[in-house]
Amino acid sequence: MLKVNNLAVSYGAIKAIHGVSLEVHDGEVVSLIGANGAGKTTILRTISGLKKADDGEILFNGTDLRKMEPSKIITLKLAHVPEGRHIFPQMTVEENLEMGAFTDKKDLEENMEEVFERFSRLKERRRQLAGTLSGGEQQMLAVGRALMAKPSMILMDEPSMGLSPLLVKEIFSIIKEVNRKGITVLLVEQNAKMALSISSRAYVMETGKITISGDAGELLRDDRVRKAYLGQ
Numbered sequence: 001m002l003k004v005n006n007l008a009v010s011y012g013a014i015k016a017i018h019g020v021s022l023e024v025h026d027g028e029v030v031s032l033i034g035a036n037g038a039g040k041t042t043i044l045r046t047i048s049g050l051k052k053a054d055d056g057e058i059l060f061n062g063t064d065l066r067k068m069e070p071s072k073i074i075t076l077k078l079a080h081v082p083e084g085r086h087i088f089p090q091m092t093v094e095e096n097l098e099m100g101a102f103t104d105k106k107d108l109e110e111n112m113e114e115v116f117e118r119f120s121r122l123k124e125r126r127r128q129l130a131g132t133l134s135g136g137e138q139q140m141l142a143v144g145r146a147l148m149a150k151p152s153m154i155l156m157d158e159p160s161m162g163l164s165p166l167l168v169k170e171i172f173s174i175i176k177e178v179n180r181k182g183i184t185v186l187l188v189e190q191n192a193k194m195a196l197s198i199s200s201r202a203y204v205m206e207t208g209k210i211t212i213s214g215d216a217g218e219l220l221r222d223d224r225v226r227k228a229y230l231g232q
């Protein structure tokens with residue numbers, strides 16, 4: 001479904017990503033783990049067109065995304081839940097959800113009802129300003145907004161960041177459920193243990209390169225992964 005070949009990305013003279021290749025198949029949850037600054041966010045931003053690549057290929061269902069604008073990429077049903085959520089704090093929950101929709105009015109209402117069915121906490125707060133939601137609710141809103149585009153695949157950047165352990169569990173169970181409904185997920189996480197536990201496969205990044213990849217279960221048992229990312 002998604003195939004990244006030999007991707008290179010830089011910020012000015014600094015090369016952030018060197019020759020990264022990865023694949024996500026239809027229906028999978030795949031995680032990308034690695035320390036702060038490894039380049040995970042840069043990869044997701046490049047896939048969704050927010051950052052331009054220097055070299056390489058990004059194929060989504062066979063279409064090369066590299067020269068495409070983000071507004072076009074979202075219409076291909078590839079959604080992005082950015083790091084730090086980036087909801088609109090001065091808009092209501094409903095208005096934020098509308099910003100995620102790329103469909104006509106009738107579909108919009110239907111999609112919103114679907115999101116509210118999944119996230120009852122958002123429904124109760126539909127007219128509340130998003131900036132007044134708790135961290136966990138804001139994260140749910142960010143996921144809900146991505147779902148408004150009816151994506152076939154979602155890129156999620158550190159959805160558990162800054163959440164209490166209980167909410168981390170809740171967010172991970174939401175990701176699992178979203179996947180069960182047929183949406184493919186590429187998940188970036190620092191919480192390697194939780195991420196691996198819901199993934200079929202994973203890639204480990206260090207300073208702009210992929211250093212380890214494999215089945216999630218194998219990586220959970222890999223000594224290098226255990227030492228560096230699982231604290232074991």
Ligand SMILES: Nc1ncnc2c1ncn2[C@@H]1O[C@H](COP(=O)(O)OP(=O)(O)O)[C@@H](O)[C@H]1O
Pocket residue numbers: 011014016034035036037038039040041042043
């Ligand atoms: N806007 C930017 N300008 C310059 N350098 C950046 C920018 N964003 C990220 N970088 C650098 O690129 C590297 C990868 O960052 P990032 O993709 O955010 O990593 P991660 O998400 O894994 O923490 C880091 O060295 C970071 O300092």
Ligand SMILES: [Mg+2]
Pocket residue numbers: 040041042083158
């Ligand atoms: Mg990041």
